[in-house]
Amino acid sequence: MATAPPPGEAPAQPPRGPRTRTRASHSLESVLAGAVEILDESGAQGLTIRALAARLGGGVASVYWYVSGRDELLDLAADSVLGGVLEATADVGGGDPIDDLRTIAVAMFDAIVDRPWLGAYVLRDTAIQTHSLQLYERIGEQVMRLDLTPRQSFHATSAVVGYVIGTAADMGQEPPQAVVSGELSKEHYMAGATAQWRALDRTRFPYIHHIIDEFDGHDDRDQFVGGLDLLLAGLRLQAGH
Amino acid sequence: MATAPPPGEAPAQPPRGPRTRTRASHSLESVLAGAVEILDESGAQGLTIRALAARLGGGVASVYWYVSGRDELLDLAADSVLGGVLEATADVGGGDPIDDLRTIAVAMFDAIVDRPWLGAYVLRDTAIQTHSLQLYERIGEQVMRLDLTPRQSFHATSAVVGYVIGTAADMGQEPPQAVVSGELSKEHYMAGATAQWRALDRTRFPYIHHIIDEFDGHDDRDQFVGGLDLLLAGLRLQAGH
DNA sequence: GATAGAATAGAACAATGTTCGATAACACGC
DNA sequence: GCGTGTTATCGAACATTGTTCTATTCTATC
Numbered sequence: 001m002a003t004a005p006p007p008g009e010a011p012a013q014p015p016r017g018p019r020t021r022t023r024a025s026h027s028l029e030s031v032l033a034g035a036v037e038i039l040d041e042s043g044a045q046g047l048t049i050r051a052l053a054a055r056l057g058g059g060v061a062s063v064y065w066y067v068s069g070r071d072e073l074l075d076l077a078a079d080s081v082l083g084g085v086l087e088a089t090a091d092v093g094g095g096d097p098i099d100d101l102r103t104i105a106v107a108m109f110d111a112i113v114d115r116p117w118l119g120a121y122v123l124r125d126t127a128i129q130t131h132s133l134q135l136y137e138r139i140g141e142q143v144m145r146l147d148l149t150p151r152q153s154f155h156a157t158s159a160v161v162g163y164v165i166g167t168a169a170d171m172g173q174e175p176p177q178a179v180v181s182g183e184l185s186k187e188h189y190m191a192g193a194t195a196q197w198r199a200l201d202r203t204r205f206p207y208i209h210h211i212i213d214e215f216d217g218h219d220d221r222d223q224f225v226g227g228l229d230l231l232l233a234g235l236r237l238q239a240g241h
Numbered sequence: 242m243a244t245a246p247p248p249g250e251a252p253a254q255p256p257r258g259p260r261t262r263t264r265a266s267h268s269l270e271s272v273l274a275g276a277v278e279i280l281d282e283s284g285a286q287g288l289t290i291r292a293l294a295a296r297l298g299g300g301v302a303s304v305y306w307y308v309s310g311r312d313e314l315l316d317l318a319a320d321s322v323l324g325g326v327l328e329a330t331a332d333v334g335g336g337d338p339i340d341d342l343r344t345i346a347v348a349m350f351d352a353i354v355d356r357p358w359l360g361a362y363v364l365r366d367t368a369i370q371t372h373s374l375q376l377y378e379r380i381g382e383q384v385m386r387l388d389l390t391p392r393q394s395f396h397a398t399s400a401v402v403g404y405v406i407g408t409a410a411d412m413g414q415e416p417p418q419a420v421v422s423g424e425l426s427k428e429h430y431m432a433g434a435t436a437q438w439r440a441l442d443r444t445r446f447p448y449i450h451h452i453i454d455e456f457d458g459h460d461d462r463d464q465f466v467g468g469l470d471l472l473l474a475g476l477r478l479q480a481g482h
Numbered sequence: 483g484a485t486a487g488a489a490t491a492g493a494a495c496a497a498t499g500t501t502c503g504a505t506a507a508c509a510c511g512c
Numbered sequence: 513g514c515g516t517g518t519t520a521t522c523g524a525a526c527a528t529t530g531t532t533c534t535a536t537t538c539t540a541t542c
Binding site: 120123124126127133136137140141143144150151152153154155156157158159161162163164165166167169170173196197204205206207208210211213214215218222223226227228229230231232233234235237238 | 361364365367368374377378381382384385391392393394395396397398399400402403404405406407408410411414437438445446447448449451452454455456459463464467468469470471472473474475476478479
């Protein structure tokens, strides 16, 4: 993702689709908006071309006029969400570089964590996902202000992006069908999880028991920021603060 | 993943499948081995029940005797790979905690990065994926030796796991169909990627141009370790080294 | 008003996950 | 040895899904 390259094809793709449309705009957006709605409601598994077409009140083939297939649909849907992050962080960049980095990272986290489907599709193809690339650029720019070597900057930026995506995708894990369908509450689901951990053998799993009370009822966001601050502390150290 | 809980169901699942078989062992392993082979060769998309059945020289329904469905098959296949990591790091734990942490993290990275399919399925359901849980435990145990508070330990462990999975999944991104099918070499693909980045506007993408030479021909492993060391440096700082 | 392209729609196709019922292999009590 | 119930296998059948094809409607432009 962070380091995932654009496709090997030519930069421009004028032959197919109206993504390079010149006049009638408007409907690619509605397709993507509909896709995001379905994804938020039912997860990646729920996004079928037919379900999307039904929501849009049209036929299945119409969808294919705007995207080349389901994969591209998911890529573009993911990218459209990241566009929101881009807007929300548009004015970041004036303060302490590390603080700005944290601000952007948290904004990105917030966008991903409530969208379990996002993690797998963020930063997949930076030629299509222009917002992803811009976000990567924006994070990199904050790192640049730390006056590290290009190599260090590259590693640090990738580390931040990798951490954000990994942790968010982790926490926003697509829940089992029973939960997403609503027949099992998230709370009961989590309660069953911790109960299962507590039942583990104490001598074989000392760490699990060491942190189980923290895990129980923990806040994902706190956990995320806690880890992020470790990473940023290391970065600040490298930069000679 | 790191924080992903076990399922909300009952701990034991004796009713279904021979996963709790008492005598004739041997075939769940072969099913999983076959699945991993296909996954390594053709990616997650290539793993169809029919392809697996064909490789095993049997019918499709036989597969369903060992796993409840494709999802569980992927979970178990992922977990079986992590079993290898568990073995490879069995004797880690005697040296400097941070160094041991790095050793385990790198071993985990190595296992994931060459298996693009793995990232999405690692640590999904720790009730089924017993190796994943053990690995999480093992990482946590190293962190425990730093004498942090339970809360700090929890955050640090999750951060390491999140970073490893996020970065590895990122770098091991499932490549486009053209690459996996072999009709386009990985080198050409990457070359096209960097060329596209170089073509970006210099004023709008200063960071990209700042690091493009590093990105070009970079080594994924170096990049991973570079970021990991930032995280570990922050952790060492918190622990009062 | 005619024509070319944009855009839509539904039917049809191929692939896939999954289930069902039947059948074989096997272990064990008599 | 024989019957019986469990373990395991198999192929056919079904429902769903991604995708393509062809025909049709709409719209702008001359």
